[in-house]
Amino acid sequence: MNAFSSNFKLGILGGGQLGRMLIQSAIDFNIYIKILDGDANAPCRPFAHEFVQGSLIDFDTVYAFGKTVDVLTIEIEHVNVEALEKLESEGIKVYPQPAVIRTIQDKRVQKQFYKTHLIPTADFILLENKEEVHQHSHFLPAFQKLGKSGYDGRGVQRLKTTDDLAKAFAEPSLLEKAVDFEKEISIIVARNARGEVSVFPPVELVFHPEYHLVEYLFAPAQLDERIIAQANEIATGVAAKLGIVGLLAVEMFVTRSGEVLVNESAPRPHNSGHHTIKANYTSQFEQHLRAILGLPLGATDTQSYAAMVNLLGEEGYTGDAVYQGMEEALALGGVYIHLYGKKTTKPYRKMGHITIMDTELQALKEKVQKVKVLVKVVSE
Amino acid sequence: MNAFSSNFKLGILGGGQLGRMLIQSAIDFNIYIKILDGDANAPCRPFAHEFVQGSLIDFDTVYAFGKTVDVLTIEIEHVNVEALEKLESEGIKVYPQPAVIRTIQDKRVQKQFYKTHLIPTADFILLENKEEVHQHSHFLPAFQKLGKSGYDGRGVQRLKTTDDLAKAFAEPSLLEKAVDFEKEISIIVARNARGEVSVFPPVELVFHPEYHLVEYLFAPAQLDERIIAQANEIATGVAAKLGIVGLLAVEMFVTRSGEVLVNESAPRPHNSGHHTIKANYTSQFEQHLRAILGLPLGATDTQSYAAMVNLLGEEGYTGDAVYQGMEEALALGGVYIHLYGKKTTKPYRKMGHITIMDTELQALKEKVQKVKVLVKVVSE
Numbered sequence: 139m140n141a142f143s144s145n146f147k148l149g150i151l152g153g154g155q156l157g158r159m160l161i162q163s164a165i166d167f168n169i170y171i172k173i174l175d176g177d178a179n180a181p182c183r184p185f186a187h188e189f190v191q192g193s194l195i196d197f198d199t200v201y202a203f204g205k206t207v208d209v210l211t212i213e214i215e216h217v218n219v220e221a222l223e224k225l226e227s228e229g230i231k232v233y234p235q236p237a238v239i240r241t242i243q244d245k246r247v248q249k250q251f252y253k254t255h256l257i258p259t260a261d262f263i264l265l266e267n268k269e270e271v272h273q274h275s276h277f278l279p280a281f282q283k284l285g286k287s288g289y290d291g292r293g294v295q296r297l298k299t300t301d302d303l304a305k306a307f308a309e310p311s312l313l314e315k316a317v318d319f320e321k322e323i324s325i326i327v328a329r330n331a332r333g334e335v336s337v338f339p340p341v342e343l344v345f346h347p348e349y350h351l352v353e354y355l356f357a358p359a360q361l362d363e364r365i366i367a368q369a370n371e372i373a374t375g376v377a378a379k380l381g382i383v384g385l386l387a388v389e390m391f392v393t394r395s396g397e398v399l400v401n402e403s404a405p406r407p408h409n410s411g412h413h414t415i416k417a418n419y420t421s422q423f424e425q426h427l428r429a430i431l432g433l434p435l436g437a438t439d440t441q442s443y444a445a446m447v448n449l450l451g452e453e454g455y456t457g458d459a460v461y462q463g464m465e466e467a468l469a470l471g472g473v474y475i476h477l478y479g480k481k482t483t484k485p486y487r488k489m490g491h492i493t494i495m496d497t498e499l500q501a502l503k504e505k506v507q508k509v510k511v512l513v514k515v516v517s518e
Numbered sequence: 519m520n521a522f523s524s525n526f527k528l529g530i531l532g533g534g535q536l537g538r539m540l541i542q543s544a545i546d547f548n549i550y551i552k553i554l555d556g557d558a559n560a561p562c563r564p565f566a567h568e569f570v571q572g573s574l575i576d577f578d579t580v581y582a583f584g585k586t587v588d589v590l591t592i593e594i595e596h597v598n599v600e601a602l603e604k605l606e607s608e609g610i611k612v613y614p615q616p617a618v619i620r621t622i623q624d625k626r627v628q629k630q631f632y633k634t635h636l637i638p639t640a641d642f643i644l645l646e647n648k649e650e651v652h653q654h655s656h657f658l659p660a661f662q663k664l665g666k667s668g669y670d671g672r673g674v675q676r677l678k679t680t681d682d683l684a685k686a687f688a689e690p691s692l693l694e695k696a697v698d699f700e701k702e703i704s705i706i707v708a709r710n711a712r713g714e715v716s717v718f719p720p721v722e723l724v725f726h727p728e729y730h731l732v733e734y735l736f737a738p739a740q741l742d743e744r745i746i747a748q749a750n751e752i753a754t755g756v757a758a759k760l761g762i763v764g765l766l767a768v769e770m771f772v773t774r775s776g777e778v779l780v781n782e783s784a785p786r787p788h789n790s791g792h793h794t795i796k797a798n799y800t801s802q803f804e805q806h807l808r809a810i811l812g813l814p815l816g817a818t819d820t821q822s823y824a825a826m827v828n829l830l831g832e833e834g835y836t837g838d839a840v841y842q843g844m845e846e847a848l849a850l851g852g853v854y855i856h857l858y859g860k861k862t863t864k865p866y867r868k869m870g871h872i873t874i875m876d877t878e879l880q881a882l883k884e885k886v887q888k889v890k891v892l893v894k895v896v897s898e
Contacts, residue, residue, distance in 0.1 A: 142841040144861065162545050165538070165565065168857035168870075185545065185565050416799075419852065419875065434849040441821040461522040469814040472799065477548035481524065490548075495799065 149207030153180030155478035156213035163423035233430035319391035324410035325373035417444035449490040451483035457517030529587030533560030535858035536593035543803035613810035699771035704790035705753035797824035829870035831863035837897030
């Protein structure tokens with residue numbers, strides 16, 4: 139395989155913002171990109187060499203698409219894995235591998251994988267139906283997570299007391315002990331087919347003091363050296379045990395007693411790595427390409443603090459997107475805007491992100507607060 | 519003008535590698551891009567929202583194209599300026615302004631501009647025809663430069679002794695005293711419509727010890743503080759006197775006596791700023807967009823040394839491009855490849871560039887030499 143040859147084609151399942159940023163990076167390597175997505179207005183469309191509109195979960199569609207490319211990757215894990223397995227068996231390089239996607243796609247399988255491989259994670263119970271939830275009320279407070287189709291907050295709910303049991307999901311799920319964590323962090327690991335591994339510095343998620351919502355992320359996370367070493371060990375361990383080729387984002391809790399527990403993983407570029415485009419020698423997107431194309435991995439270090447704020451559609455606005463406060467935000471200095479080209483905004487839709495850089499952590503955090511006040515996505 | 523509105527269109531005259539890298543950057547701002555280029559296979563084509571094939575020097579073509587966009591910019595200065603002047607008079611924002619392009623487009627006018635505005639530059643004589651060259655043989659050794667159509671080394675020749683006069687150009691030209699320079703440097707200035715100005719750190723051109731050829735460029739240039747201050751003063755002075763909105767790359771000689779003389783300027787993103795994509799907070803391409811879209815300019819500082827090697831088509835090869843040694847070069851670490859997507863290679867054609875970064879200057883220079891040996895563009 140030579141990705142730099144003129145007839146090489148990379149297929150991507152999914153045409154959202156992750157695919158779009160992957161294309162921006164792939165232009166540097168002159169990689170021919172073919173996208174499959176169900177949405178005719180997918181963010182990738184204007185920049186893909188070829189765009190196929192079709193379902194990511196339909197066997198025939200994914201199989202037929204995969205037969206036309208040399209390497210197939212994903213930017214979303216809710217894809218038809220059976221088609222990927224058949225493609226892999228027929229010699230198409232599918233990275234991450236179908237077996238990895240299968241393990242991660244179902245949160246029940248993913249969680250069981252951690253347990254089997256002695257990867258520290260919060261205690262949990264697998265549930266088949268709603269009745270079983272009631273048998274485990276001693277396990278509350280807990281999070282109930284659907285095995286499949288949970289995405290971007292959907293399919294996850296907090297069950298605090300027995301009063302909440304009435305709203306429990308009926309589909310196969312898992313009940314996970316709520317972790318009294320001090321910090322939530324993320325580490326993105328890259329692994330290529332030769333087993334070469336590299337990690338990005340850990341990212342720290344900052345929660346709003348009143349609402350339980352991620353306000354922004356910053357890197358590198360402010361942690362003891364010992365905790366960082368432990369988190370790196372765990373994250374690279376998950377990647378190695380999965381045998382993944384590509385990126386793996388490992389989200390972890392750091393408890394008050396200094397334990398590191400895996401929350402969940404994603405086998406692709408990840409929201410917690412967007413700042414790497416500006417702040418790190420190699421971005422997560424180029425690193426993903428290097429990993430799946432069999433190239434040496436790039437340096438992941440950074441020379442300044444960076445924060446990332448998701449630019450979400452403002453509550454109360456649905457329609458053609460209008461961006462407010464961009465000029466004022468850019469004027470703060472060290473502010474970099476990345477829009478995803480989504481025509482329509484709706485409440486909480488991810489419309490873009492803003493990377494903020496500063497050599498001082500306190501100054502960075504102050505700038506984040508200013509940016510959050512200034513920038514809004516509304517509709518016409 | 520609001521560049522972030524959904525009906526905003528940016529037109530670019532020229533669809534080469536500079537336009538391509540400008541598009542990569544414009545994706546971040548979700549800017550709709552329309553390209554005009556004569557070549558159906560221009561490097562920009564796969565990534566432009568709209569691509570028009572047509573002549574950049576034809577009045578009607580440029581005028582009709584310009585009428586369809588909100589802001590019009592260039593990635594090559596050999597365009598029809600009369601059409602730009604008409605567009606400007608009709609309210610289209612043309613940045614850089616037609617008057618600036620007119621001044622720079624003709625090297626005779628450009629050189630006279632420096633003289634008129636007391637900008638230090640090498641002595642010169644304007645020549646109308648071949649006969650006049652002979653009258654100025656006392657001026658040798660000198661460079662003869664054609665007023666128009668000199669580009670990428672064409673239209674420039676060295677006249678060392680009277681023996682060389684036979685090969686002198688016949689068209690209107692200028693004869694410029696050869697400068698016994700110690701270093702050649704470049705500074706890229708950005709200026710927006712409010713007159714806000716920012717400069718990138720100076721870049722140093724490294725020449726091959728035997729052949730008079732640029733081997734690579736690195737930044738920041740190794741110069742006395744006093745020389746840097748002088749060069750910045752000159753470069754920003756040229757931008758201010760031109761009143762340019764957009765980027766201006768000012769190439770300068772530093773003489774053995776510590777004088778700084780302007781060689782020539784280009785009113786657009788420039789080869790000497792390609793390393794900024796990886797090495798500086800803001801890349802020259804984003805800075806150009808910020809300048810022409812009326813946005814605050816970004817920080818230009820860097821936190822490591824960076825070198826840029828042009829990836830030229832190897833001598834003796836013409837045909838479908840094949841890239842050799844990429845994997846080996848990437849394995850050196852701190853090596854970033856940027857290909858321009860040109861299908862066909864030919865001797866000395868600019869096929870891409872490689873940015874190399876290191877925190878140590880000596881280590882950087884050693885890596886440059888390794889990259890130059892490893893990477894080759896040949897044909898199938």
